[in-house]
Amino acid sequence: MPSKLSSLSKRVLLIVIPFIISVQGCAPSFTSWQSPNFKEHEFKKIVVIGMFKRLNTRTSFEEEIVKAFEAEGYVAVHGMSVLPPSYQPSSSEDLERILKQEDFDLVLMASVADRSKETQYHQGSTYYGGYRGYGMYNYYNYGYGYNMYYGGYGYGWSDPGYYSTSVVDLVETKAFDISGKTKPEEANIWVGQSKITETTDMRKAARIYAKQLIIDFKKRNIIN
Numbered sequence: 001m002p003s004k005l006s007s008l009s010k011r012v013l014l015i016v017i018p019f020i021i022s023v024q025g026c027a028p029s030f031t032s033w034q035s036p037n038f039k040e041h042e043f044k045k046i047v048v049i050g051m052f053k054r055l056n057t058r059t060s061f062e063e064e065i066v067k068a069f070e071a072e073g074y075v076a077v078h079g080m081s082v083l084p085p086s087y088q089p090s091s092s093e094d095l096e097r098i099l100k101q102e103d104f105d106l107v108l109m110a111s112v113a114d115r116s117k118e119t120q121y122h123q124g125s126t127y128y129g130g131y132r133g134y135g136m137y138n139y140y141n142y143g144y145g146y147n148m149y150y151g152g153y154g155y156g157w158s159d160p161g162y163y164s165t166s167v168v169d170l171v172e173t174k175a176f177d178i179s180g181k182t183k184p185e186e187a188n189i190w191v192g193q194s195k196i197t198e199t200t201d202m203r204k205a206a207r208i209y210a211k212q213l214i215i216d217f218k219k220r221n222i223i224n
Contacts, residue, residue: 030212032192034220041181043106043223047099049079051111058085060206061110061171068210072223077102092136096178105179107136113172113193117165124161136176136187167198171209175222192216 048065050058062078069076082102089095099107175190182189192213196205217223 030192030194030209030216032190032216032220034222035186035189037186038177038182038189038222040221041179043177043179044075045102045104046074046076046106046108047079047082047102047104048076048108049083049110051109055085057202060203061209064203064206064210065108065110065173065213068214069223072214074223077104095136099178105177107176107178108173109136109176110171110173112169114170116168116170118168119163119165121163122161136174136178168195169198170194171196173213190217190220190222 046066046069048062048069050061052058052061058080062080066076066078082098089098170193172191172193174188176187177189178187194209194212196202196209214223
């Protein structure tokens, strides 16, 4: 006969199961698009450019995406070392010239494509004791407690639930093939998007985003 759960085990499950569900629900979804005209070939040097107004956000995304590519054996460089925050390209030719001087053949540009506010209801609990296409230049040239009370049965505490409003950024990365093996008008070979809450640990969010990006690149055979 299957053993019956003790009253203590049941109480533990009431706490643990909602927690697991809430943690799983925090994983950001990732959507992407790939150009049907892209023909597979090897990339040798990648530059990651974070186009964010906040320097710490740019640093986090560039570093985490670069590390993710390096872990796959690719040569990748932080955009900050090539294009400082003060840099403003005068033309698409100017931007492409700088990048090609460094022998980059794949350019990744990450930015906030949209910003919105989302309201979420946090359910209470009781615990008992007892695709849009852009040219690379145009894409770069952007403008930068709860209520606690005691229950009436046994002992414990209850959270009746509450609403919260968060600022959510739609982070978008575009990949441009400037190897010369793709037509200039078809250089934008891939776009990936994910929603990230502004209050989230940006370093952790960038790390998750980078892993999702690499998985998608492999699935689409952009990298091996």
